[in-house]
Amino acid sequence: MKSFTYERATTPADAAGIVASNPGARFLGGGTNLLDLMKLEIETPTHLVDVQDLKLDRIEPTEAGGLRIGAFVTNTALASDERVRRDYGVLSRAIVAGASGQLRNKATTAGNLLQRTRCPYFYDTNQPCNKRKPGSGCAAIGGYSRQLAVIGSSDACIATYPGDMAVAMRVLDATVETVRADGKTRSIPIGSFHTLPGDTPERDNALDHGELITAVTLPRPVGGTHVYRKVRDRASYAFALVSVAAIVQRDGSGRAAFGGVAHRPWRVEAAEAAMPRGAVEMSNAVFADARPTDDNAFKIPLATRTLAAVLAEVKP
Amino acid sequence: MGSETFQLSRREMLMSSATTAAVSSFASETAEAAPPVKAVPTYKVAMTVNGASQTLTLDPRTTLLDALREHLHLTGTKKGCDHGQCGACTVIVNGERINACLSLAVQHQGDAVTTIEGLGTPERLHPMQAAFVKHDGYQCGYCTPGQICSAVSVLEEIKRGIPSHAQADLMAAPKPTGAEMRERMSGNICRCGAYSNIVDAMADVAGARA
Ligand SMILES: Cc1cc2nc3c(=O)[nH]c(=O)nc-3n(C[C@H](O)[C@H](O)[C@H](O)COP(=O)(O)OP(=O)(O)OC[C@H]3O[C@@H](n4cnc5c(N)ncnc54)[C@H](O)[C@@H]3O)c2cc1C
Ligand code: SF4
Numbered sequence: 001m002k003s004f005t006y007e008r009a010t011t012p013a014d015a016a017g018i019v020a021s022n023p024g025a026r027f028l029g030g031g032t033n034l035l036d037l038m039k040l041e042i043e044t045p046t047h048l049v050d051v052q053d054l055k056l057d058r059i060e061p062t063e064a065g066g067l068r069i070g071a072f073v074t075n076t077a078l079a080s081d082e083r084v085r086r087d088y089g090v091l092s093r094a095i096v097a098g099a100s101g102q103l104r105n106k107a108t109t110a111g112n113l114l115q116r117t118r119c120p121y122f123y124d125t126n127q128p129c130n131k132r133k134p135g136s137g138c139a140a141i142g143g144y145s146r147q148l149a150v151i152g153s154s155d156a157c158i159a160t161y162p163g164d165m166a167v168a169m170r171v172l173d174a175t176v177e178t179v180r181a182d183g184k185t186r187s188i189p190i191g192s193f194h195t196l197p198g199d200t201p202e203r204d205n206a207l208d209h210g211e212l213i214t215a216v217t218l219p220r221p222v223g224g225t226h227v228y229r230k231v232r233d234r235a236s237y238a239f240a241l242v243s244v245a246a247i248v249q250r251d252g253s254g255r256a257a258f259g260g261v262a263h264r265p266w267r268v269e270a271a272e273a274a275m276p277r278g279a280v281e282m283s284n285a286v287f288a289d290a291r292p293t294d295d296n297a298f299k300i301p302l303a304t305r306t307l308a309a310v311l312a313e314v315k316p
Numbered sequence: 317m318g319s320e321t322f323q324l325s326r327r328e329m330l331m332s333s334a335t336t337a338a339v340s341s342f343a344s345e346t347a348e349a350a351p352p353v354k355a356v357p358t359y360k361v362a363m364t365v366n367g368a369s370q371t372l373t374l375d376p377r378t379t380l381l382d383a384l385r386e387h388l389h390l391t392g393t394k395k396g397c398d399h400g401q402c403g404a405c406t407v408i409v410n411g412e413r414i415n416a417c418l419s420l421a422v423q424h425q426g427d428a429v430t431t432i433e434g435l436g437t438p439e440r441l442h443p444m445q446a447a448f449v450k451h452d453g454y455q456c457g458y459c460t461p462g463q464i465c466s467a468v469s470v471l472e473e474i475k476r477g478i479p480s481h482a483q484a485d486l487m488a489a490p491k492p493t494g495a496e497m498r499e500r501m502s503g504n505i506c507r508c509g510a511y512s513n514i515v516d517a518m519a520d521v522a523g524a525r526a
Contacts, residue, residue, distance in 0.1 A: 005357050006376040006422050032418045035379070036399050048376070050423060076412070080478050085486040096481045100503020101473065102466065103400055105412040106419060236481065236502035 001038050008050045012179045012214050018049050020181035020210025027051050027212060029072065029111030032103050037116065042125060042132055051110075056214055059083070065220035068177075071110035071213045075099070075165065078109060088218055089226030090245050094168035097230045100237050110213035113166050113176065113193070116204065117159035117263075118239055119148060130156045131201040138201075141293075147241070150292040150299045152262040157201030158293070160260055161194055162239050167259035168228055169216060170267050171245040177215040178207065186211070194264030204263075224249045225314040229306050230259070242303045248314040252276035256310070258286065258303055279308035363427050365390065366434025374421050381405045381416035384431060392432035392461045396505075403504030406462035406469075407431050413469035415503075432461035435468065443524065444468050447517035455508035463504045467518050470500040474522075492522035 006028075009015030019025040024046030028034060037043040056070035059081050067088070069078060078084060079095035095104065098112075121127040121139035128137035140148055140158050148158045174190040194205050207213070224247040232238040243259035254275050257267035271285035283304035290300055362371045365388060372387050381398075384390045384407070396404030398417045405416040408430040436442030444467050447453070454460040474490045482499035483490055490496055497518050498511070506514070 001377045003354070003356055004376060006359060006420070028420075028423070030418075031420060031423060032400055032415070035418050035420065039398065048420075052423065076478060080476075085479060089486050092479055092486055093481075096479055096483075100400075100403065101470065101478075101480075101500050102403060102406055102413050102415045102503045103418075106414045236499055 002041060002044045002046070004038075004045055005047045006050065007047070008053050010053055012054050012056070012212050013181070013183045015049050015051055015054060016179055016210050016212040017181040018047075019212070020208075022047055023209065025049055025210075027110075029108035029114075030074070030106040031111075032099075032107050033111060033115045040123065040125065042123065051212070054214075056110075062217055066218045069109050069216045069218070071108060071215055073109045075104035075107045075109070075112055076101070078165075079104070087221035088168075088172060090171060090228050090247060091165070091168040091218075091226075093226065093228035094164040094230075094243075094245055097228055097240075097243070098164035109165075109216055112163055113169075113213065113216070114205065114207075115163050118162040119159040120144070122159060131159060131197070134200075134202045144295060145293040146295040147239070147260075148293070148296055149262050150296055151266060151287060151290040152196045152264070153291060154197045154199065154201070156199055157197035157263070159197065159201065159263060161204070161262065161264050162260075164228070164230065164240065164243060164259060166190065166194065167243055167257050167265040168245045169218075170257040170265035171247055171255050172218055172222075174219075175217045176213055177217060178211045179214050180208065180211050185214075187217075190216075190265075191267065197263050201263075222247060224254060227310045227313060229310050229313075231302060231306055242299050242306050244303070244306045244310050246307070246310045246314075248275070248311065250316065256282070256286075256307060261287075261299055261303060275311070279304050279311055283307055359422050361421050361425050363421075363424050363429055365429045366431060372421065376420060376422050378421045379417055380407070380409075380414075380419040380421050380424055380429070383421035384416060384429070390431050390433050394458055394461055396459065396462075401505070402459070402462075403466060404459050404462040406465045406504065408465055408469055411472070413466055430465070432464060435464065442468065443521050444471075444517065447520045448514070451513045451517040451520065452510070453514040453517040454506070454510050459504060459506045459508075463501070463506065463514055466501060466504045467514065467521075470497060471518065471522050473500065492519065494519065497522075 026045040028048040028050045056072040058070045060068045062068050075095050079092040085092045122129050122132050127139040130138050149160045169190050176188045176193045178186045227246045230240045230243040240260035246256040248254035255272050257265045268286045271282050274282040274285050287300050356375050358373050360373050384393050394404040396402035400415045400418040406413050407416045409427050436445045444464050474492050479486050480499050482495045497515050
């Protein structure tokens with residue numbers, strides 16, 4: 001690990017200011033992703049700004065009847081919150097389907113949203129990777145791409161966003177709240193928070209350097225049956241090959257977002273009208289523009305079948 | 317001027333563990349232009365470990381795991397993968413289990429840490445330690461301290477109503493069933509495959525408590 005200096009910020013604007021003024025500085029949440037990448041020297045920050053003292057560890061009701069989840073709320077605390085279990089079950093389910101008990105106790109809401117891809121070539125510093133080293137090429141294209149994206153990818157990068165929590169937040173229409181060094185705040189809809197790789201795969205999301213996530217807000221509950229179904233190579237403690245986060249109403253209408261298939265949680269709102277007509281029709285619409293590789297073409301029928309299993313599970 | 321630069325790098329070299337870099341700048345013909353080798357910064361961290369206050373002065377790169385093992389010589393906590401994938405480094409911080417390898421010691425200012433050494437002693441085993449012995453919950457024993465710290469926390473988490481992937485109803489209180497314990501223990505890998513005996517040991521402790 002490269003040497004770095006460390007400090008604890010005391011207010012969100014202070015934290016944003018310190019990081020914004022230093023290109024080598026990074027925020028430190030739980031550290032379960034950043035420290036892993038620092039050990040491998042995939043990330044080499046020169047200064048860490050720990051956000052644990054910013055008092056962003058509360059879950060509070062909003063005036064709109066939703067919930068405001070502080071950026072430093074741990075994954076365990078969020079999944080356990082009674083309001084979340086009752087009104088936003090898909091979120092609890094997605095969180096407990098990810099990582100391990102130990103990691104969820106340490107991982108934070110913001111850090112989880114910002115976890116980086118698990119593309120094996122991103123992790124192997126001997127390989128070219130446009131995300132790790134812009135302009136170096138992409139070893140995954142033409143390489144072993146079983147885990148990688150089937151849709152929304154580019155000629156520069158075919159990585160997937162690996163997380164579970166954000167897939168549920170996508171189906172819940174969450175909003176990411178941020179603050180910048182000058183104290184200005186932004187509310188970014190989750191659908192435009194994670195970006196597609198395009199020509200800038202080094203970028204994962206809409207944040208600027210030094211922009212601090214302060215909270216994620218959820219709109220008022222929409223009812224329905226909440227399901228998170230994750231398909232992986234072993235039954236626990238593995239990243240998704242494909243996952244489905246769904247909220248289905250009694251009349252069969254609903255929403256669904258897919259994990260493990262793209263550079264961001266994948267939701268096509270226009271395809272959701274087809275949900276009452278079944279998984280095949282909806283999935284055909286969701287994956288109409290898919291560009292899978294030979295290694296990962298299996299993910300499309302797998303996604304269709306996972307959605308079919310979800311719809312069968314919620315049938316009254 | 318040149319000797320002044322040398323003096324500076326030499327003094328910093330003594331403070332630094334990056335001696336190779338310091339030596340190469342000293343050997344360089346253009347010692348004046350060579351960047352001075354920066355001393356590795358250190359920070360003071362105070363925490364309670366197994367009930368005793370400890371103050372350490374550490375390079376911020378030091379993980380909680382290395383602080384415990386290399387600085388406090390509490391070698392019960394094991395280093396397996398060092399990347400949060402195996403669970404051998406599991407310790408209990410402020411009542412919650414975490415992977416000590418993916419946490420910097422400086423993140424734990426003021427925290428209370430419990431390691432396997434703090435759970436019980438050879439004379440007075442923690443009930444979970446006794447149950448692991450009784451049920452043969454290990455073979456080589458390398459993952460065992462992490463397994464036991466996790467197992468103790470898992471029963472606590474079930475009691476506190478923390479949900480899990482194995483739960484059918486998120487609003488119902490979880491119970492210490494085999495399925496629940498297996499799912500909640502998935503962050504602890506055992507290469508010898510003592511899993512079924514570990515679940516037996518946990519069931520024994522959970523039953524005794526119920
Ligand atoms: C073995 C293993 C298995 C895993 N399995 C899964 C899985 O199955 N599913 C899953 O979803 N995840 C999984 N994870 C990933 C895990 O969920 C993430 O490591 C965790 O959520 C990251 O949270 P953190 O708080 O520790 O982030 P950190 O490591 O602290 O930070 C991650 C990033 O977020 C930035 N950051 C942190 N806080 C803020 C803030 N407030 N504002 C702006 N930027 C911020 C940091 O600078 C850094 O770039 C796994 C991890 C491991 C090690
Ligand atoms: S797919 Fe993206 S992350 Fe993977 S090697 Fe290519 S550029 Fe890097």
